[in-house]
Amino acid sequence: MPRIEWDESFSIDHPTIDKQHRKWIEIFNKMHECMLNNDSGEYKSIACDTLVSMQEYANTHFKFEEEYMYRINYPDFIKHRRLHKDFDTKIYEYNRDIRDGKMVLNTEILKAIKNWLINHILKEDKKIGQFAAE
Ligand SMILES: [Fe+2]
Ligand SMILES: [Fe+2]
Numbered sequence: 001m002p003r004i005e006w007d008e009s010f011s012i013d014h015p016t017i018d019k020q021h022r023k024w025i026e027i028f029n030k031m032h033e034c035m036l037n038n039d040s041g042e043y044k045s046i047a048c049d050t051l052v053s054m055q056e057y058a059n060t061h062f063k064f065e066e067e068y069m070y071r072i073n074y075p076d077f078i079k080h081r082r083l084h085k086d087f088d089t090k091i092y093e094y095n096r097d098i099r100d101g102k103m104v105l106n107t108e109i110l111k112a113i114k115n116w117l118i119n120h121i122l123k124e125d126k127k128i129g130q131f132a133a134e
Contacts, residue, residue: 012129047105
């Protein structure tokens with residue numbers, strides 16, 4: 001599974017949000033790399049650490065984006081905020097299940113996170129940028 005490469009199609013024309021998305025993609029790529037390169041017994045703790053960074057960064061970013069949507073009176077604010085919450089819950093559950101030994105961080109999970117990130121930015125976040133430009 002290839003890493004995510006940022007390109008201009010990800011831009012929502014908001015410099016801070018774009019910068020945060022880039023950083024988020026970077027964290028994802030690090031997580032991906034970390035999983036590919038890891039062959040030690042520390043696997044579980046590394047998996048959890050990277051998932052925790054993913055969750056922490058997501059929350060910082062979500063908070064910023066939600067404040068922005070609120071400020072510009074974005075009409076789909078409630079729906080968008082719920083999507084953020086769903087992501088947060090999903091990552092929390094992955095993290096908990098890995099820590100409890102119920103599952104391991106595998107390609108399938110990474111793929112799900114990757115698809116979520118890309119779809120969310122390209123479909124949902126993009127709409128915020130379009131609304132702001134109107
Ligand atoms: Fe969003
Ligand atoms: Fe976003």
